[in-house]
Amino acid sequence: MELYHKILKISENDNAFKDITALTYNNIGSAYENLNKIELAEENYLKAYTLTKDDKNIYTIHKLIILNNLSRIYENKKQFVKALAIEREAKELIKEDDKKQFSNNTNALEIFYKTEQKNQKIKQLEDKNKNFAKQRFYFISMTLLAILGLVLLFFIFRFRLKINRQKTNLLEAAKNKAELILQLEKQEKARLKAEQELLTVQQEQLQKKALATSLHLDYKNKFIKDLKDSITEKGDINFEKILKEDQLNDNDFYEIENVIEQVHPNFFKRLKELTKAKLSNLDLKYASYIYLNMDNQQIANILKADPKTVRVTKYRLKLKFGLTKDESLQNFIQNLDL
Structure with missing residues (x-):
């Protein structure tokens, strides 16, 4: 701003520098x-506009720049009538400048043509007779x-x-053929993959069913053996009570079987x-009972085995997995990465 005002002090009182002013x-x-001081901007644009409005010595491009800035200010201030008037003035200025240039060009062309x-x-x-x-x-x-x-060029272009x-x-x-082949290959791979996954799931389901059935058969065999031993030793047995207990144990077993069916498909694998x-x-x-968070006594009750036998079997299973003395078999099985 200081530099601008220094320029004004030098130029504003001299008409020869009106364009610069x-x-x-x-x-x-x-x-x-740019500083969003719209009123001050409008004031200075109007000063520039007043200096250039009726002066034919000012370059047309400079007048158009000033008119464009002033029109934008009026648009920002929602003064659309003033903005439209300025735009019309700019349009008339452009028309006059075009006419002037056209006139100058026409005169130059006429002179050139006559020459x-x-x-x-x-x-x-001079050359009429010779050439x-x-x-x-x-x-x-x-x-x-x-x-x-x-x-020739037309036919060459058409041929190319x-x-x-x-x-x-x-x-x-x-x-299109390559895309179709690729799509068919993808569909075939997807089909084969789906079939393989289905076979794997079916195999794991059969394995879990076999385990559940094996558990049930073990329990029934143990029940029959215990019943036989009781008949041999006591003779007089309350069959109704024994069958009722067996029915209760069957219900418990079926509940456990349903839980085993929900074991993660990759568990046994x-x-x-x-x-x-x-x-x-x-x-x-x-491993299934441990995964279901059963303790030694619960496993012994299901298998009709001695708790000591359960501890020994779990210890052997621990050795098969290569666990140390301080490592827990239960934590190891329940935290498997499936």
Whole structure:
């Protein structure tokens, strides 16, 4: 701003620098507009506009810049009537400038045309007898060659266009064929994968069913053996009471069986991956009970076994998994990465 005001002190009192003064006010207005000081911007734009409005010595482009800035200010202030008036003035200024340029260009062309016309007449008079026949021959020859060249270029262009179109169609057909083959391959892979996953799930379901059935058969065999031993030792047995207890145990077992059915499909597979030793069905049963968070007494009750036997079996299972003395078999099984 200091530099702008220094310029104004030098130029504003001298009409020879009116154009510079107007542009300086315009630049000050732009600076205030950038600072969002709209009123100050409008004031300086109006000063620039007043200086340039009726002065024909000011460049048209400078007037248009000032008018454009002033119109934008009025638009921002929602003074659309004033903005429209300024825009019309700018439009009229452009029309006048175009007319002036057109007039100048027309005059220049007329002068040029008259000069060339005179020169041409002089040249024609000088060379008329010598070169008329030769020029006509050259003109006709060049015209024929040009026509022939244009015809040839037209057929070459048409032929190349046809070839390119055929190549494009072939490439498009090959692309569509490749995409179709790729899509068919993907569908086939997806189908094979789905079938493989279905077989794996079915296999794991059969394995879990077999485990549940094995557990049930073990319990029934144990029940029959205990019943036989009771008959041999006591003779007089309350069969109704024994059968009722067996029915209750059956209900408990079916509940456990349903829980086992919900074991993660990869549970047994993961167990076999984590040990080099072969796991028996009994080992898998114990692992299932441990996974279901059953303690030694609960496992002993289900299997009709001694708690000491359960502890020994769990210890052997622990060794098969390579666990140390301080490591917990229960934590190991329940925290498997499935």
